[in-house]
Amino acid sequence: MTKIDVTVHKAEKLNGEITIPSDKSISHRSSMFAALTGGVVEVQNYSQGADCTSTLNIIKELGCDVEIIGEKHVKIDSKNAFKKDVYNLDCGNSGTSMRLFSGIVASRDIESTLFGDQSLSKRPMKRVILPLELMGAKIKHNDFKAPLVIKGQELFPIDYKSPIASAQVKSCILLAGLNTYGETKVTEPFVSRDHTERMLKYLGADIVTEGNSIKIKKSKLEPKNITVCGDISSAAFFLVAGAITPNSDIILKNVGLNPTRTGIIDVMRKMDADIEILDQKILCNEEVGDIRVKTSDLKATTIEGAIIPRLIDELPVIAVFASQAEGQTVVKDAQDLRNKESDRIKCLVNELQKIGVNIQETQDGFIIEGKNKLKGGCDVDCYHDHRLAMSLYVAGLICEKPVKINEFQWVDISFPEFLGLMESLK
Secondary structure, three states: OOOOOEEEOOOOOOEEEEEOOEOHHHHHHHHHHHOOOOOEEEEEOOOOOHHHHHHHHHHHHOOOEEEEEEOOEEEEEOOOOOOOOEEEEEOOOOHHHHHHHHHHHHOOOOEEEEEOOOOHHHOOOHHHHHHHHHOOOEEEEEOOEEEEEEEOOOOOOOEEEOOOOOHHHHHHHHHHHOOOOOEEEEEOOOOOOOHHHHHHHHOOOOEEEEOOEEEEEOOOOOOOOEEOOEOHHHHHHHHHHHHHOOOOEEEEEEEEOOOOOOHHHHHHHHOOOEEEEEEEEEEOOEEEEEEEEEOOOEEOOEEOHHHHHHOHHHHHHHHHHHOOEEOEEEEOOOHHHHHOOOOHHHHHHHHHHHHOOEEEEEOOEEEEEOOOOOOEEEEEEOOOOHHHHHHHHHHHOOOOEEEEEEOHHHHHHOOOOHHHHHHHOO
């Protein structure tokens, strides 16, 4: 990956309309689940991010024929999938790929080695290894980290009570249960994003959701075409930028509005952001709409408990947002931020302090004293973390002096279109 540094200058305003790129979580699942149908599935608006490309490469390795028909249009033929005995699955930087494919391959009579880059190899996999082992999976690992060598076989259904609310953990178990006789059940302390449940139901799986619990039985998925909506985690950077940059009024088109993902909107509204939802509809079992945001006078709040899983990826940019709110904003119960591409709590606090944000680290989050005048005029680091890099860019839009973000190329992991879209609004 070529090193690219980006310098952000203060913006006078942000105005216009942009279409938010494809949802990363839904794109991952669309190609993974297409590989399980045994038929042909066309996916429209597939993400161009490196992580989702890793998932496409994995299903190719698993025997799928993947044809790129046009920009963001993918045709997947899975009739020859899972026909070999041994597979090497390169997950790149994608934790989603590694955790979800673990559940898929553990329940099949194949042997797979799942590995990734230096960053992914440091990330915790115990959270999926333990429940899979309870189902009878045979997994070799390096102190619960990648590479994972999984000798697939017939598994047993379990009733698993997850200690954390994690869509990746939940999805891993459900995907193992999809190919396991009997009823597999997962219960979370809070409801995490539910794209897996929605898409499996759309494709005909025998799956039922009851509150914080989901039950699945062995099912054959139907090869149905999928259209991917825009990613609200990507939209979050523009929502915050539009609310904190002076004289701004922007519309974000085609954004996923799944209630398990709209915590960012709920928090921004609670903090008095001027946000309006337009043209809402249902697309492949997912809520979708346009969002309008304008420059706003903000007030502080406390963010904790059940809402955290609904905005865990957005918390870095919410910290930037809170820096411009009147009063003290407190984020709690977000200790899982320490297990992302970086220790997002420590790294976020370090870099925001450099540019003038009054932010303090806590064990499970951070505390921000608002209405900061951000000075900038310095270099900041993103720690190979795409979301941290984009959050720092948004902060740079309201800094008095330019901010140089080192190694900004990591944004391509999830959002290669970010810079172009941001420039189009200036």
